[in-house]
Amino acid sequence: MFPTSQSLINGTEYLTHPTEEYIRYIIKIKTGELSHSATSANVSIRLIGSTGRQTRFIQ
Template sequence: EEGIPYTVKVKTGDKSDAGTSAHAHIRLVGRKGRQTRLVPLELMQKRRFERGKVETFSLQEPDIGDLDAVEIEHDGETEADSWFLEDVTVEMPTKGRAFYFPCHAWLSKERGDGRTKRTLKVQDSNISTFRP
């Protein structure tokens, strides 16, 4: 399968020490149970997710239809690796579709509930203002 383009926008919360330089990965999960591989979110120039900022990633993955969830995780072990993830938006430009996944929680061994992996359920699957 050739795959289709996905644009993944990851927003770090505006909290003290919200950013991280840990390696993050995402998996897209479709409504019919199809899913992508665990895809690394590679930060090119910058080495970290910055507090209050949105990072944009371009993926090429199989077409799994409308999205139901995303799984997002990082490999950080220390308190400095704690990441406060605000939300994730996934756009499918060729389909004119966008999916919004709120998080508003820490991915951290040391903060919140101690988990560095979360499954985020879709909240809004038709952001109608989206244009490619």
């Protein structure tokens, strides 16, 4: 399940990516100093585990 831009603006979104095991993350992104502020820039993340395994970039 991947978020829509509206769900990202409204709060926390849960993402899952099929792997050998499932680990749930809560990711919060701060785009400015004002509450509920947004950005027009592209924002990407990559999760990297302690063993070096990593996800693709999630935008």
